[in-house]
Amino acid sequence: MILYLxxxxSSPLSFKARMLQQRMTELGHASAYQCxxxxxSPREAxxxxxxxxxKExxxxxxxxxxSLGGYYATYLAERLGCRAVLLNPAITPPRDLEKYVGVMTAYHSDEPFEFKREYIDELKALKVSKVTHPERYLLVAATGDEVLDWREMVAHYPASRQIVIEGSDHGISDFAKYQDEVLAFCGIETGNRQ
Known part of the structure; x- marks a missing residue:
């Protein structure tokens, strides 16, 4: 099963989440994908x-x-012993999200939500200083990420498999080029040779 964070x-309506859901459906694995x-609240997430x-x-x-889901995925992969694919992952969200404390809306909704100051401490509690089994990780980092520094990503997963995309952006707008390679790492047969 693939659990997308x-x-x-963001939300399950994000570009990459919907693209992966559609591809999993095309491959006959719709029931093996959740987002x-x-x-x-990071603790609640x-x-x-x-x-x-x-259940798996x-x-x-x-x-x-x-992004932030990559930070969560790293924590959970260490805790659960499973594989993780990290798409432009946040490496230091307690630092990066400090300026977002307050009420805002999500990208795919007009519904307001509050990012509380205590969530910064919840994020700090999830920090993974170094991954223990780098072979269980695939990093996809775009040098054109306008939100996060791809060099921090590469440095945080030094012995893991890495796809460094020249250019692109934080949302990895050219993700279609990489989705089958990501799914192959997840153990999904796509019919494409990598």
Whole structure:
């Protein structure tokens, strides 16, 4: 099963989440893909993801995390012993999200939500200083990411498999080129040779 963890202010309606869901459906694996709406609270987001993941074995589960979801996926992969694909992952969200404390809306909704100051401490509690099994990780980092520094990503997963995309952007707008390689890492047969 693939559990997709979206980024900050994002949702299951994000570009990459919908693209992967469509591709999994095309490949006959629609039931093996989940992308829940994550709560604003990191502690609650992790609890929700762990609840879904608990129904799988570590061998049958792959986490795909985008941006803040990549930070969550790293924490959970270490905790659960499963694989993780990291798409432009946040490496230091306690630092990066400090300026977003307050009320805002998500990208795919007009519904307001509050990112509370205590969530910064919740993020700090999820920090993974160094991954223990780099072979369980695939990093996809875009040098053109306008939000996060791709060099921090590469440095944080030094012995892991890495796809460094020249250019692109934070949302990896050219993700279609890489989705089958991502799915192959997840153990999904796509019919394409990598």
């Amino acid at each position: 979206h980024g900050f202010r 829940p709406q994550l709560p604003a 992790i609890a929700l993801a762990e609840d879904i993941a608990s 074995t570590s061998q049958s589960l792959t986490l795909i995390g985008s």
